[in-house]
Amino acid sequence: MSAASPGRLAWSRLMRHRLAQVSLAFLAVLLILSLAAPLIADWRGIDPTATDLFRRFEPPSAEHWLGTDDLGRDLFQRLLDGGCVSLLVGVSGALLSAAIGAVIGVAAGYLGGRLDSVLMRLTDGVIALPLLPLLIVMAAIDPVKVGVPTDIARSEFFSVYRIIVIVALTGWTTVARLVRAETLSLKARDFTRAAQALGAVPLRIMFRHILPNTAGSLVVATTMSMGTLILFESTLSFLGLGIQPPAASWGNMLTGAQDLLQQAPVLALWPGLLIFLTVIAFNFVGDGLQDALDPRSERR
Template identity: 85%
Template structure:
Protein backbone atom coordinates (compact mmCIF):
# COMPACT_ATOMS: atom_id res chain seq x y z
CA UNK A 1 0.00 0.00 0.00
CA UNK A 2 2.83 2.41 0.90
CA UNK A 3 4.67 1.71 -2.33
CA UNK A 4 1.48 2.21 -4.33
CA UNK A 5 0.85 5.55 -2.63
CA UNK A 6 4.42 6.65 -3.33
CA UNK A 7 4.03 5.72 -7.01
CA UNK A 8 0.76 7.67 -7.16
CA UNK A 9 2.41 10.73 -5.61
CA UNK A 10 5.09 10.66 -8.30
CA UNK A 11 2.37 10.83 -10.96
CA UNK A 12 1.96 14.62 -10.97
CA UNK A 13 -1.15 14.78 -13.15
CA UNK A 14 -2.89 12.12 -11.05
CA UNK A 15 -1.98 13.93 -7.83
CA UNK A 16 -3.27 17.25 -9.15
CA UNK A 17 -6.44 15.55 -10.41
CA UNK A 18 -7.03 13.94 -7.00
CA UNK A 19 -6.69 17.31 -5.26
CA UNK A 20 -9.05 18.95 -7.75
CA UNK A 21 -11.68 16.20 -7.34
CA UNK A 22 -11.46 16.34 -3.55
CA UNK A 23 -12.00 20.12 -3.62
CA UNK A 24 -14.94 19.86 -6.04
CA UNK A 25 -16.58 17.08 -4.04
CA UNK A 26 -16.07 18.87 -0.74
CA UNK A 27 -17.54 22.13 -2.06
CA UNK A 28 -20.47 20.31 -3.67
CA UNK A 29 -21.29 18.36 -0.50
CA UNK A 30 -21.00 21.55 1.56
CA UNK A 31 -23.21 23.53 -0.84
CA UNK A 32 -26.19 23.86 1.59
CA UNK A 33 -23.86 25.04 4.38
CA UNK A 34 -22.11 27.51 2.05
CA UNK A 35 -25.48 28.88 0.90
CA UNK A 36 -26.58 29.31 4.51
CA UNK A 37 -23.36 31.09 5.46
CA UNK A 38 -23.67 33.40 2.47
CA UNK A 39 -27.38 33.97 3.03
CA UNK A 40 -28.21 32.84 -0.51
CA UNK A 41 -31.08 30.67 -1.71
CA UNK A 42 -29.98 29.08 -5.03
CA UNK A 43 -33.58 28.18 -5.92
CA UNK A 44 -35.02 31.67 -5.41
CA UNK A 45 -35.63 33.64 -8.60
CA UNK A 46 -35.41 37.43 -8.85
CA UNK A 47 -36.12 38.85 -12.30
CA UNK A 48 -34.81 42.24 -11.20
CA UNK A 49 -31.34 40.70 -10.76
CA UNK A 50 -31.01 38.89 -14.08
CA UNK A 51 -27.48 38.62 -15.51
CA UNK A 52 -25.83 40.36 -12.56
CA UNK A 53 -22.02 40.50 -13.00
CA UNK A 54 -19.72 38.84 -10.44
CA UNK A 55 -19.68 40.75 -7.18
CA UNK A 56 -19.26 40.31 -3.44
CA UNK A 57 -22.93 39.27 -3.19
CA UNK A 58 -22.93 37.04 -6.29
CA UNK A 59 -19.47 35.52 -6.71
CA UNK A 60 -20.04 34.37 -10.30
CA UNK A 61 -23.06 36.56 -11.07
CA UNK A 62 -26.65 35.44 -11.63
CA UNK A 63 -28.43 33.48 -14.35
CA UNK A 64 -31.35 34.40 -16.60
CA UNK A 65 -33.89 34.27 -13.73
CA UNK A 66 -31.73 35.90 -11.07
CA UNK A 67 -30.44 32.81 -9.27
CA UNK A 68 -26.92 32.78 -7.82
CA UNK A 69 -24.72 31.02 -10.39
CA UNK A 70 -22.02 29.88 -7.96
CA UNK A 71 -24.50 28.06 -5.74
CA UNK A 72 -26.23 26.55 -8.76
CA UNK A 73 -22.88 25.17 -9.92
CA UNK A 74 -22.29 23.59 -6.51
CA UNK A 75 -25.78 22.07 -6.46
CA UNK A 76 -25.30 20.82 -10.02
CA UNK A 77 -21.92 19.37 -9.07
CA UNK A 78 -23.47 17.43 -6.22
CA UNK A 79 -25.99 15.86 -8.59
CA UNK A 80 -23.56 15.20 -11.45
CA UNK A 81 -20.90 13.71 -9.17
CA UNK A 82 -23.48 11.60 -7.36
CA UNK A 83 -24.74 10.24 -10.68
CA UNK A 84 -21.19 9.48 -11.82
CA UNK A 85 -20.17 7.83 -8.54
CA UNK A 86 -23.36 5.81 -8.05
CA UNK A 87 -23.51 4.80 -11.70
CA UNK A 88 -19.85 3.73 -11.71
CA UNK A 89 -20.26 1.67 -8.53
CA UNK A 90 -23.43 0.02 -9.77
CA UNK A 91 -22.02 -0.76 -13.20
CA UNK A 92 -18.77 -1.94 -11.61
CA UNK A 93 -20.65 -4.34 -9.33
CA UNK A 94 -22.76 -5.67 -12.19
CA UNK A 95 -19.76 -6.04 -14.49
CA UNK A 96 -17.69 -7.74 -11.78
CA UNK A 97 -20.37 -10.34 -11.07
CA UNK A 98 -20.90 -11.10 -14.75
CA UNK A 99 -17.17 -11.22 -15.47
CA UNK A 100 -16.23 -13.50 -12.58
CA UNK A 101 -19.10 -15.89 -13.31
CA UNK A 102 -18.19 -16.08 -17.00
CA UNK A 103 -14.48 -16.53 -16.37
CA UNK A 104 -14.69 -19.04 -13.55
CA UNK A 105 -17.63 -21.21 -14.59
CA UNK A 106 -16.79 -21.12 -18.31
CA UNK A 107 -18.56 -23.30 -20.84
CA UNK A 108 -21.89 -22.30 -22.27
CA UNK A 109 -22.47 -19.70 -19.55
CA UNK A 110 -19.24 -17.95 -20.51
CA UNK A 111 -20.16 -18.05 -24.20
CA UNK A 112 -23.65 -16.68 -23.54
CA UNK A 113 -22.52 -13.89 -21.21
CA UNK A 114 -19.71 -12.78 -23.49
CA UNK A 115 -21.91 -12.77 -26.59
CA UNK A 116 -24.48 -10.77 -24.63
CA UNK A 117 -21.71 -8.36 -23.60
CA UNK A 118 -20.57 -8.04 -27.20
CA UNK A 119 -24.16 -7.31 -28.21
CA UNK A 120 -24.46 -4.50 -25.67
CA UNK A 121 -21.12 -3.05 -26.80
CA UNK A 122 -22.26 -3.16 -30.43
CA UNK A 123 -25.40 -1.13 -29.70
CA UNK A 124 -25.14 2.60 -30.50
CA UNK A 125 -24.86 3.97 -26.98
CA UNK A 126 -26.29 7.47 -27.23
CA UNK A 127 -29.39 6.55 -29.30
CA UNK A 128 -30.04 3.66 -26.90
CA UNK A 129 -29.81 5.97 -23.89
CA UNK A 130 -32.10 8.48 -25.56
CA UNK A 131 -34.74 5.83 -26.23
CA UNK A 132 -34.58 4.41 -22.70
CA UNK A 133 -34.58 7.86 -21.07
CA UNK A 134 -37.55 8.98 -23.17
CA UNK A 135 -39.79 6.18 -21.84
CA UNK A 136 -42.58 7.62 -19.73
CA UNK A 137 -42.41 5.81 -16.35
CA UNK A 138 -46.12 6.51 -15.75
CA UNK A 139 -46.96 4.14 -18.60
CA UNK A 140 -45.01 1.43 -16.76
CA UNK A 141 -47.21 1.73 -13.69
CA UNK A 142 -45.12 4.22 -11.71
CA UNK A 143 -47.35 6.65 -9.74
CA UNK A 144 -47.48 10.14 -11.25
CA UNK A 145 -46.23 11.86 -8.09
CA UNK A 146 -43.22 9.56 -7.88
CA UNK A 147 -42.48 9.79 -11.62
CA UNK A 148 -42.37 13.61 -11.46
CA UNK A 149 -40.22 13.83 -8.31
CA UNK A 150 -36.60 14.97 -8.38
CA UNK A 151 -35.41 11.83 -6.57
CA UNK A 152 -36.96 9.51 -9.15
CA UNK A 153 -35.35 11.49 -11.97
CA UNK A 154 -31.98 11.06 -10.28
CA UNK A 155 -32.38 7.33 -9.56
CA UNK A 156 -33.64 6.64 -13.07
CA UNK A 157 -30.66 8.26 -14.74
CA UNK A 158 -28.26 6.35 -12.45
CA UNK A 159 -29.87 3.02 -13.38
CA UNK A 160 -29.96 3.89 -17.10
CA UNK A 161 -26.28 4.75 -17.37
CA UNK A 162 -25.27 1.83 -15.12
CA UNK A 163 -27.09 -0.68 -17.33
CA UNK A 164 -24.95 0.36 -20.29
CA UNK A 165 -21.63 0.96 -18.51
CA UNK A 166 -20.81 -2.50 -17.14
CA UNK A 167 -19.41 -4.11 -20.29
CA UNK A 168 -15.80 -2.93 -19.97
CA UNK A 169 -15.60 -4.07 -16.35
CA UNK A 170 -17.13 -7.45 -17.22
CA UNK A 171 -14.55 -8.21 -19.91
CA UNK A 172 -11.70 -6.99 -17.72
CA UNK A 173 -12.76 -9.11 -14.72
CA UNK A 174 -13.31 -12.16 -16.93
CA UNK A 175 -9.74 -11.90 -18.24
CA UNK A 176 -8.39 -11.56 -14.69
CA UNK A 177 -10.51 -14.51 -13.52
CA UNK A 178 -9.20 -16.79 -16.26
CA UNK A 179 -5.69 -16.10 -14.99
CA UNK A 180 -6.49 -16.30 -11.28
CA UNK A 181 -8.44 -19.56 -11.33
CA UNK A 182 -5.36 -21.37 -12.65
CA UNK A 183 -3.17 -20.22 -9.76
CA UNK A 184 -2.17 -22.31 -6.78
CA UNK A 185 -4.46 -20.65 -4.22
CA UNK A 186 -7.52 -21.29 -6.39
CA UNK A 187 -6.57 -24.91 -6.99
CA UNK A 188 -5.88 -25.37 -3.28
CA UNK A 189 -9.31 -23.99 -2.40
CA UNK A 190 -10.95 -26.41 -4.86
CA UNK A 191 -8.91 -29.30 -3.46
CA UNK A 192 -10.14 -28.44 0.05
CA UNK A 193 -13.73 -28.71 -1.15
CA UNK A 194 -14.62 -25.01 -1.32
CA UNK A 195 -17.70 -24.33 -3.41
CA UNK A 196 -17.40 -22.30 -6.63
CA UNK A 197 -19.40 -19.39 -5.19
CA UNK A 198 -17.11 -19.14 -2.19
CA UNK A 199 -14.00 -19.31 -4.36
CA UNK A 200 -15.33 -16.58 -6.65
CA UNK A 201 -16.32 -14.23 -3.81
CA UNK A 202 -13.49 -14.91 -1.34
CA UNK A 203 -10.52 -15.65 -3.57
CA UNK A 204 -11.08 -14.40 -7.13
CA UNK A 205 -12.89 -11.08 -6.74
CA UNK A 206 -10.58 -9.62 -4.03
CA UNK A 207 -7.61 -10.24 -6.32
CA UNK A 208 -9.23 -8.23 -9.10
CA UNK A 209 -9.66 -5.20 -6.84
CA UNK A 210 -6.84 -3.22 -8.46
CA UNK A 211 -8.26 -3.54 -11.95
CA UNK A 212 -11.77 -2.83 -10.65
CA UNK A 213 -10.66 0.38 -8.93
CA UNK A 214 -8.94 1.65 -12.07
CA UNK A 215 -11.85 0.76 -14.37
CA UNK A 216 -14.42 2.28 -12.00
CA UNK A 217 -12.44 5.50 -11.60
CA UNK A 218 -12.08 5.97 -15.35
CA UNK A 219 -15.76 5.15 -15.94
CA UNK A 220 -16.85 7.90 -13.51
CA UNK A 221 -15.74 10.55 -15.97
CA UNK A 222 -17.51 8.80 -18.84
CA UNK A 223 -20.75 8.47 -16.87
CA UNK A 224 -20.67 12.12 -15.80
CA UNK A 225 -20.32 13.01 -19.47
CA UNK A 226 -23.26 10.75 -20.37
CA UNK A 227 -25.42 12.30 -17.65
CA UNK A 228 -24.51 15.77 -18.88
CA UNK A 229 -25.38 14.77 -22.44
CA UNK A 230 -28.79 13.40 -21.46
CA UNK A 231 -29.53 16.40 -19.25
CA UNK A 232 -28.44 18.74 -22.05
CA UNK A 233 -30.94 17.00 -24.35
CA UNK A 234 -33.68 17.34 -21.72
CA UNK A 235 -33.87 13.62 -20.88
CA UNK A 236 -31.72 13.52 -17.75
CA UNK A 237 -32.00 15.42 -14.49
CA UNK A 238 -35.11 17.58 -14.74
CA UNK A 239 -35.35 21.21 -13.54
CA UNK A 240 -35.68 22.76 -11.03
CA UNK A 241 -32.99 20.30 -9.83
CA UNK A 242 -29.63 21.53 -11.09
CA UNK A 243 -26.99 19.51 -12.90
CA UNK A 244 -24.16 20.74 -15.06
CA UNK A 245 -25.87 19.26 -18.11
CA UNK A 246 -29.22 20.97 -17.71
CA UNK A 247 -27.45 24.22 -16.80
CA UNK A 248 -25.89 24.06 -20.26
CA UNK A 249 -29.33 23.46 -21.74
CA UNK A 250 -30.64 26.64 -20.15
CA UNK A 251 -27.62 28.62 -21.34
CA UNK A 252 -27.50 27.53 -24.99
CA UNK A 253 -29.95 30.22 -26.12
CA UNK A 254 -28.09 32.93 -24.19
CA UNK A 255 -24.57 32.46 -25.58
CA UNK A 256 -24.39 35.94 -27.06
CA UNK A 257 -26.12 37.69 -24.18
CA UNK A 258 -24.46 35.84 -21.27
CA UNK A 259 -21.70 33.43 -22.42
CA UNK A 260 -20.51 32.81 -18.85
CA UNK A 261 -23.69 30.83 -18.12
CA UNK A 262 -22.43 28.17 -20.53
CA UNK A 263 -18.73 28.59 -19.82
CA UNK A 264 -18.73 27.60 -16.14
CA UNK A 265 -20.71 24.34 -16.27
CA UNK A 266 -18.98 23.33 -19.51
CA UNK A 267 -15.57 24.01 -17.98
CA UNK A 268 -16.40 22.01 -14.84
CA UNK A 269 -17.59 19.04 -16.91
CA UNK A 270 -14.40 19.15 -18.98
CA UNK A 271 -12.05 19.44 -15.98
CA UNK A 272 -13.86 16.76 -13.96
CA UNK A 273 -13.84 14.21 -16.79
CA UNK A 274 -10.16 14.90 -17.53
CA UNK A 275 -9.32 14.64 -13.81
CA UNK A 276 -10.98 11.23 -13.48
CA UNK A 277 -9.08 9.99 -16.55
CA UNK A 278 -5.72 11.22 -15.21
CA UNK A 279 -6.50 9.75 -11.79
CA UNK A 280 -7.36 6.41 -13.39
CA UNK A 281 -4.03 6.41 -15.26
CA UNK A 282 -2.20 7.21 -12.02
CA UNK A 283 -3.98 4.45 -10.11
CA UNK A 284 -3.17 1.97 -12.88
CA UNK A 285 0.54 2.73 -12.49
CA UNK A 286 0.33 2.79 -8.70
CA UNK A 287 -1.45 -0.57 -8.41
CA UNK A 288 0.72 -2.33 -10.99
CA UNK A 289 3.90 -3.70 -9.37
CA UNK A 290 5.62 -3.78 -12.79
CA UNK A 291 5.48 0.04 -12.93
CA UNK A 292 8.22 0.15 -10.25
CA UNK A 293 10.65 -1.49 -12.66
CA UNK A 294 9.57 0.81 -15.49
Protein backbone atom coordinates (compact mmCIF):
# COMPACT_ATOMS: atom_id res chain seq x y z
CA MET A 1 0.00 0.00 0.00
CA SER A 2 1.34 3.44 -0.90
CA ALA A 3 2.13 5.89 1.88
CA ALA A 4 -0.43 8.57 2.59
CA SER A 5 0.34 12.03 1.24
CA PRO A 6 1.37 14.80 3.67
CA GLY A 7 -1.93 16.54 2.99
CA ARG A 8 -3.96 13.50 3.98
CA LEU A 9 -1.87 12.98 7.09
CA ALA A 10 -2.37 16.61 8.10
CA TRP A 11 -6.12 16.34 7.48
CA SER A 12 -6.37 13.17 9.58
CA ARG A 13 -4.50 14.84 12.43
CA LEU A 14 -6.78 17.87 12.19
CA MET A 15 -9.88 15.65 12.30
CA ARG A 16 -8.66 14.15 15.58
CA HIS A 17 -8.69 17.62 17.16
CA ARG A 18 -12.28 17.74 18.46
CA LEU A 19 -12.35 21.41 19.38
CA ALA A 20 -10.97 22.32 15.96
CA GLN A 21 -13.71 20.25 14.29
CA VAL A 22 -16.46 21.96 16.28
CA SER A 23 -14.91 25.37 15.62
CA LEU A 24 -14.65 24.71 11.88
CA ALA A 25 -18.30 23.67 11.78
CA PHE A 26 -19.34 26.77 13.71
CA LEU A 27 -17.32 29.11 11.48
CA ALA A 28 -18.62 27.42 8.33
CA VAL A 29 -22.25 27.83 9.43
CA LEU A 30 -21.60 31.44 10.46
CA LEU A 31 -19.91 32.23 7.15
CA ILE A 32 -22.69 30.65 5.08
CA LEU A 33 -25.43 32.46 7.01
CA SER A 34 -23.58 35.79 6.82
CA LEU A 35 -22.98 35.52 3.07
CA ALA A 36 -26.60 34.47 2.55
CA ALA A 37 -27.94 37.33 4.69
CA PRO A 38 -29.51 39.24 1.73
CA LEU A 39 -31.19 36.06 0.46
CA ILE A 40 -32.48 35.24 3.95
CA ALA A 41 -33.84 38.78 4.32
CA ASP A 42 -35.67 38.51 0.97
CA TRP A 43 -37.07 35.09 1.89
CA ARG A 44 -38.35 36.42 5.20
CA GLY A 45 -39.61 39.65 3.61
CA ILE A 46 -37.60 41.83 6.02
CA ASP A 47 -35.55 44.94 5.38
CA PRO A 48 -32.83 44.91 8.11
CA THR A 49 -32.17 48.65 7.68
CA ALA A 50 -35.82 49.76 7.90
CA THR A 51 -36.76 51.38 11.20
CA ASP A 52 -40.17 51.07 12.86
CA LEU A 53 -40.43 52.92 16.16
CA PHE A 54 -43.80 51.29 16.85
CA ARG A 55 -42.11 47.88 17.03
CA ARG A 56 -39.20 48.68 19.35
CA PHE A 57 -37.91 45.98 21.72
CA GLU A 58 -40.30 43.30 20.51
CA PRO A 59 -39.62 39.83 21.96
CA PRO A 60 -38.71 36.87 19.70
CA SER A 61 -41.58 35.80 17.47
CA ALA A 62 -42.29 33.94 14.24
CA GLU A 63 -41.72 37.18 12.31
CA HIS A 64 -38.70 38.45 14.25
CA TRP A 65 -36.75 35.39 15.37
CA LEU A 66 -34.61 37.22 17.95
CA GLY A 67 -36.85 40.24 18.42
CA THR A 68 -36.19 43.83 17.41
CA ASP A 69 -33.75 46.51 18.55
CA ASP A 70 -34.29 50.07 19.81
CA LEU A 71 -35.20 51.25 16.29
CA GLY A 72 -37.52 48.37 15.48
CA ARG A 73 -35.03 46.60 13.18
CA ASP A 74 -34.87 42.81 13.04
CA LEU A 75 -32.07 41.72 15.39
CA PHE A 76 -31.35 38.41 13.66
CA GLN A 77 -30.76 40.07 10.29
CA ARG A 78 -28.62 42.77 11.88
CA LEU A 79 -26.45 40.07 13.45
CA LEU A 80 -26.01 38.37 10.08
CA ASP A 81 -25.09 41.67 8.41
CA GLY A 82 -22.69 42.44 11.25
CA GLY A 83 -21.16 38.99 10.94
CA CYS A 84 -20.52 39.54 7.24
CA VAL A 85 -18.68 42.80 7.98
CA SER A 86 -16.75 41.45 10.98
CA LEU A 87 -15.65 38.30 9.15
CA LEU A 88 -14.65 40.36 6.11
CA VAL A 89 -12.48 42.59 8.29
CA GLY A 90 -10.95 39.67 10.18
CA VAL A 91 -10.20 37.45 7.19
CA SER A 92 -9.13 40.20 4.77
CA GLY A 93 -7.08 42.01 7.41
CA ALA A 94 -5.33 38.78 8.41
CA LEU A 95 -4.52 37.89 4.79
CA LEU A 96 -3.22 41.39 4.04
CA SER A 97 -1.10 41.52 7.21
CA ALA A 98 0.24 38.02 6.42
CA ALA A 99 1.25 39.18 2.94
CA ILE A 100 3.03 42.26 4.33
CA GLY A 101 4.74 40.27 7.08
CA ALA A 102 5.79 37.47 4.70
CA VAL A 103 7.45 39.88 2.25
CA ILE A 104 9.26 41.75 5.02
CA GLY A 105 10.29 38.55 6.80
CA VAL A 106 11.64 36.70 3.76
CA ALA A 107 13.51 39.78 2.51
CA ALA A 108 15.08 40.41 5.92
CA GLY A 109 16.04 36.78 6.45
CA TYR A 110 17.43 36.02 3.00
CA LEU A 111 19.12 39.29 2.06
CA GLY A 112 20.37 40.01 5.59
CA GLY A 113 22.88 42.76 6.29
CA ARG A 114 21.75 46.33 6.65
CA LEU A 115 18.32 45.63 5.15
CA ASP A 116 17.72 42.99 7.83
CA SER A 117 18.71 45.44 10.56
CA VAL A 118 16.45 48.19 9.23
CA LEU A 119 13.42 45.94 8.74
CA MET A 120 13.77 44.24 12.14
CA ARG A 121 14.19 47.57 13.93
CA LEU A 122 11.05 48.75 12.15
CA THR A 123 9.30 45.58 13.35
CA ASP A 124 10.56 46.11 16.90
CA GLY A 125 9.34 49.71 16.79
CA VAL A 126 5.82 48.70 15.76
CA ILE A 127 5.76 45.96 18.43
CA ALA A 128 6.91 48.45 21.10
CA LEU A 129 4.05 50.84 20.38
CA PRO A 130 0.92 50.41 22.55
CA LEU A 131 -1.41 48.70 20.11
CA LEU A 132 -4.84 49.96 21.13
CA PRO A 133 -3.85 53.66 21.34
CA LEU A 134 -2.09 53.29 17.98
CA LEU A 135 -5.24 51.83 16.41
CA ILE A 136 -7.37 54.60 17.92
CA VAL A 137 -5.05 57.32 16.59
CA MET A 138 -4.99 55.79 13.09
CA ALA A 139 -8.78 55.30 13.05
CA ALA A 140 -9.39 58.86 14.29
CA ILE A 141 -7.62 60.44 11.29
CA ASP A 142 -10.16 62.24 9.11
CA PRO A 143 -9.73 60.82 5.57
CA VAL A 144 -11.09 64.02 4.03
CA LYS A 145 -8.20 66.00 5.54
CA VAL A 146 -5.64 63.69 3.94
CA GLY A 147 -7.06 64.09 0.45
CA VAL A 148 -9.78 61.44 0.15
CA PRO A 149 -12.82 62.81 -1.75
CA THR A 150 -15.75 63.54 0.55
CA ASP A 151 -18.24 61.30 -1.25
CA ILE A 152 -15.86 58.34 -1.00
CA ALA A 153 -14.85 59.05 2.61
CA ARG A 154 -18.48 59.16 3.73
CA SER A 155 -19.52 56.02 1.86
CA GLU A 156 -20.57 52.90 3.74
CA PHE A 157 -17.92 50.64 2.22
CA PHE A 158 -15.01 53.03 2.76
CA SER A 159 -15.15 52.58 6.54
CA VAL A 160 -14.91 48.81 6.09
CA TYR A 161 -11.89 48.94 3.76
CA ARG A 162 -10.27 51.58 5.95
CA ILE A 163 -10.48 49.37 9.02
CA ILE A 164 -9.06 46.42 7.04
CA VAL A 165 -6.01 48.50 6.09
CA ILE A 166 -5.58 49.86 9.62
CA VAL A 167 -5.62 46.45 11.34
CA ALA A 168 -3.35 45.00 8.63
CA LEU A 169 -0.77 47.77 9.08
CA THR A 170 -0.50 46.94 12.78
CA GLY A 171 -0.81 43.15 12.62
CA TRP A 172 2.06 42.07 10.34
CA THR A 173 4.87 42.01 12.92
CA THR A 174 4.32 38.45 14.24
CA VAL A 175 4.31 36.99 10.73
CA ALA A 176 7.42 38.99 9.78
CA ARG A 177 9.42 37.62 12.71
CA LEU A 178 8.17 34.08 12.12
CA VAL A 179 9.01 34.09 8.39
CA ARG A 180 12.42 35.66 9.00
CA ALA A 181 13.33 32.94 11.50
CA GLU A 182 12.29 30.18 9.09
CA THR A 183 14.06 31.89 6.19
CA LEU A 184 17.34 31.95 8.13
CA SER A 185 17.02 28.18 8.52
CA LEU A 186 15.83 27.44 4.98
CA LYS A 187 18.49 29.47 3.16
CA ALA A 188 21.14 27.11 4.52
CA ARG A 189 19.35 24.03 3.14
CA ASP A 190 20.63 22.09 0.15
CA PHE A 191 17.74 23.02 -2.19
CA THR A 192 18.45 26.73 -1.64
CA ARG A 193 22.17 26.26 -2.29
CA ALA A 194 21.35 24.27 -5.42
CA ALA A 195 19.13 27.08 -6.72
CA GLN A 196 21.94 29.57 -6.05
CA ALA A 197 24.44 27.36 -7.88
CA LEU A 198 22.12 27.18 -10.88
CA GLY A 199 22.10 30.99 -11.05
CA ALA A 200 18.59 31.70 -9.78
CA VAL A 201 18.08 35.35 -8.87
CA PRO A 202 17.34 36.20 -5.20
CA LEU A 203 13.69 37.11 -5.89
CA ARG A 204 13.05 33.70 -7.45
CA ILE A 205 14.76 31.89 -4.59
CA MET A 206 12.82 33.87 -1.96
CA PHE A 207 9.36 33.55 -3.47
CA ARG A 208 9.70 30.26 -5.38
CA HIS A 209 11.77 28.13 -3.01
CA ILE A 210 11.82 29.62 0.50
CA LEU A 211 8.41 31.23 1.02
CA PRO A 212 6.35 28.14 0.00
CA ASN A 213 8.24 26.13 2.63
CA THR A 214 6.99 28.50 5.33
CA ALA A 215 3.36 27.92 4.30
CA GLY A 216 2.50 25.76 7.32
CA SER A 217 3.58 28.39 9.85
CA LEU A 218 1.98 31.13 7.77
CA VAL A 219 -1.38 29.35 7.71
CA VAL A 220 -1.36 28.84 11.47
CA ALA A 221 -0.32 32.42 12.25
CA THR A 222 -2.84 33.87 9.81
CA THR A 223 -5.70 31.75 11.17
CA MET A 224 -4.99 32.70 14.78
CA SER A 225 -4.69 36.39 13.89
CA MET A 226 -8.19 36.43 12.33
CA GLY A 227 -9.85 36.24 15.73
CA THR A 228 -7.57 38.96 17.10
CA LEU A 229 -8.37 41.31 14.22
CA ILE A 230 -12.11 40.73 14.65
CA LEU A 231 -11.61 41.75 18.27
CA PHE A 232 -9.72 44.88 17.19
CA GLU A 233 -12.48 45.83 14.75
CA SER A 234 -15.12 45.30 17.42
CA THR A 235 -13.16 47.48 19.85
CA LEU A 236 -12.78 50.32 17.34
CA SER A 237 -16.44 50.08 16.31
CA PHE A 238 -17.49 50.05 19.97
CA LEU A 239 -15.51 53.28 20.46
CA GLY A 240 -17.22 54.81 17.40
CA LEU A 241 -14.02 54.80 15.30
CA GLY A 242 -14.62 51.67 13.24
CA ILE A 243 -17.51 50.61 11.03
CA GLN A 244 -19.92 53.51 10.82
CA PRO A 245 -23.74 53.19 10.84
CA PRO A 246 -25.92 52.39 9.01
CA ALA A 247 -23.52 49.53 8.19
CA ALA A 248 -23.81 46.91 10.93
CA SER A 249 -20.94 45.24 12.75
CA TRP A 250 -20.95 43.42 16.04
CA GLY A 251 -18.86 46.19 17.58
CA ASN A 252 -21.18 49.08 16.71
CA MET A 253 -24.18 46.95 17.71
CA LEU A 254 -22.62 46.79 21.17
CA THR A 255 -22.18 50.56 21.09
CA GLY A 256 -25.88 51.06 20.42
CA ALA A 257 -26.80 48.59 23.17
CA GLN A 258 -24.61 49.94 25.99
CA ASP A 259 -27.21 52.49 27.15
CA LEU A 260 -29.98 49.88 27.02
CA LEU A 261 -28.48 47.14 29.20
CA GLN A 262 -31.22 47.37 31.83
CA GLN A 263 -34.06 47.78 29.38
CA ALA A 264 -33.00 45.25 26.71
CA PRO A 265 -29.88 43.26 27.72
CA VAL A 266 -30.25 40.87 24.76
CA LEU A 267 -29.18 43.66 22.40
CA ALA A 268 -25.71 43.44 23.95
CA LEU A 269 -25.82 39.70 24.70
CA TRP A 270 -26.05 38.41 21.12
CA PRO A 271 -23.29 40.46 19.44
CA GLY A 272 -21.02 40.02 22.47
CA LEU A 273 -21.59 36.26 22.45
CA LEU A 274 -20.89 36.01 18.72
CA ILE A 275 -17.65 37.98 19.09
CA PHE A 276 -16.56 35.69 21.92
CA LEU A 277 -17.45 32.46 20.12
CA THR A 278 -15.89 33.55 16.81
CA VAL A 279 -12.58 34.61 18.39
CA ILE A 280 -12.41 31.38 20.41
CA ALA A 281 -13.27 29.31 17.31
CA PHE A 282 -10.46 30.86 15.25
CA ASN A 283 -8.01 30.18 18.10
CA PHE A 284 -9.08 26.52 18.33
CA VAL A 285 -8.78 26.12 14.55
CA GLY A 286 -5.30 27.64 14.74
CA ASP A 287 -4.33 25.20 17.50
CA GLY A 288 -5.68 22.31 15.43
CA LEU A 289 -3.77 23.42 12.33
CA GLN A 290 -0.59 23.79 14.36
CA ASP A 291 -0.85 20.17 15.50
CA ALA A 292 -1.95 18.96 12.07
CA LEU A 293 0.94 20.59 10.20
CA ASP A 294 3.56 19.49 12.74
CA PRO A 295 4.65 15.87 12.05
CA ARG A 296 5.97 15.60 15.62
CA SER A 297 2.37 15.78 16.90
CA GLU A 298 1.85 12.23 15.55
CA ARG A 299 4.35 10.93 18.10
CA ARG A 300 2.86 13.03 20.89
